[in-house]
Amino acid sequence: METKENVLLNIKDLHVWYRVYGGYLKVLNGVHLMVREGERVGLVGETGCGKTTTMKSILQILPPGDFHIPQGQIFYKGQDVLKMSFGELQRLRSREIAMIFQDPTAALNPVFTIGAQIGDVIKYSIALEEKKVHKEKIKTLSARALKEAYLPDPERMLVNYPLQLSGGMRQRVCIAMSISSKRNLLIADEPGTSLDVTIQDQILRLLKEIVEKKGTSIILITHSLGVAREMTDRIYVMYAGTIVETAPAKTLFKNPLHPYTKGLFASVPKISGGGIAKGIPGRIPDYLNPPSGCRFHPRCEHASQICMEKPPQLFEIEKDHSVACYLAQR
């Protein structure tokens, strides 16, 4: 088993609720997620299952005032993020964890140049150690980061505005920003989804290369099983705010156990042909009044009495392969 040292991030039983008119949206309902040092982890799930909420709670960038965390812990290098002071959180955001968002157009500020925006990231991550930061140093570091993301003519690009670049290039800028200073964990939230397939392929290859070169851990959030398979070592499958299955990528694709995972696999159109399965009936539950017991039971064809009463816990089938389903426990 792994020693405590090489576990970088460990989320235990995290619950996150959003306050809305008429009550709380119980979005996360006990999320367990663990990332080791240098590991590539995929978080797969459909729209609205709480992937982004999980990631935002790691960095504590949920909409202020509107959320409530009734229970759970997020350990980063052994320290609970939920109990950190503001200063410690700032350090976490500027030195330890970087996030790449889904839509690069919304992530970059349209009224500042690329250079100013990357420069800020570098300035605040260095400023913690060095009192005075030279402008020249920031400029060379920014240009180097852009070059590492394979952007052509980095010096000139520093004075460009985001709207002068194409979508793929903007996402490269966001990646450059996240690697401009040393980070231990990269969170990529659907980095290629808003781009075309051929461009998505380029962005993913770039991310893979950077992660391998720098030995950074990465959490890749995606709704595409194919992307997760090509990019990651271990995959978490999420449904309606709970982790339903986790396994090393190879095992998961060979032997999916949870009915939801199986349904998801069958729904993906394959380039080898063979038609498309029936899909999963129903839709993601209403978080205001989520179903009792297992949150998947209204859509599950194997649902029995116990599924409606008590939510199943993650149950380890073999090393690293856990399933939250009563079927697998029998």
Next chain:
Amino acid sequence: MNQATNNEILKIENLKKYFRIGKDKRGPIFVRAVDGVNLNIKFGETLGLVGESGSGKSTIAYTVVGMYRPTSGQILFKDKKIGMEAAKRPLSLKREIQIVFQDPGSSLNPRQTIEQILTLPLRLHTQTPKRQLREKMVELLEKMELSPDYLYKSPPSIGGGEKQMVAIARALAPNPSLIVLDEPTSALDVSVQAKIINKLMDLQKELNLTYLFITHDLSLMRNIAKRIAIMYLGKLCELADAVTFFEKPLHPYTQMLISSVPAISEEEENLKPKKVVSIGEIPSPVNIPSGCSFHLRCPYKMPICSEVDPEMIEVFSGHIVRCHLFSKPENE
């Protein structure tokens, strides 16, 4: 000649659509969204039109239903030339060609109930008497596996997949023979997509429909389309039936597209052409590169590619490709 064209429901001939976006000293500036496309669709088939954003695939869809007036070229529907603008088309023709849009959230009026949404096409195109309207609508909803109480719901209160089902029901209401599907599932999750695609395929068999399916998802087309056409910057690159398409992709761009699809099994991985790795970006349709528009990203680039625009060549029967690699000189 006549017999050969008889089984075609729709024929697009040399279709061009330029959008004027401004002007400079040399004259007006155009976006060449569709630049000389020839396409035919046979009765009862699904033709997949695949391309990345900005390739002009939606422009073709909108021209077919008459929302855009093309710059030049013509469209034949059931061997008859049809008017280019929806306003000039007879009602009977509009009834036959229907469209389903990409985003059901904006193609359905949020202030109408589903009942109101379905009433218009039924009243306009079918002479359904008022007292049978409800019966007809319930029938339509049942076809889409929605319960009759959906009639009194409004679009914002139902899920994305259900909204798209309603949009399909609306397209089906006037009994069309050709439905243009403009990325009907790209805004939806895979499990919902699977459900809708299955429904569409069942409906096609049941009602003998023809689909022009526009999408950017190649792997989806592999499973449902009979023939696939690839578009790049307003022009067709390759056209072939779905199976040969994946076994023997000819055009370098097609190979690049297939190799970019994230695979979910070893078996799929082996299908990908390894050599062609995606490089570069799609140029702006305002400044289309000279010669073959793909030459800047092409790994097999030859000197001729930047000068001469290749012609469409039929390499095998029914397999058409537009690339200099296959237009070898006759002296060989």
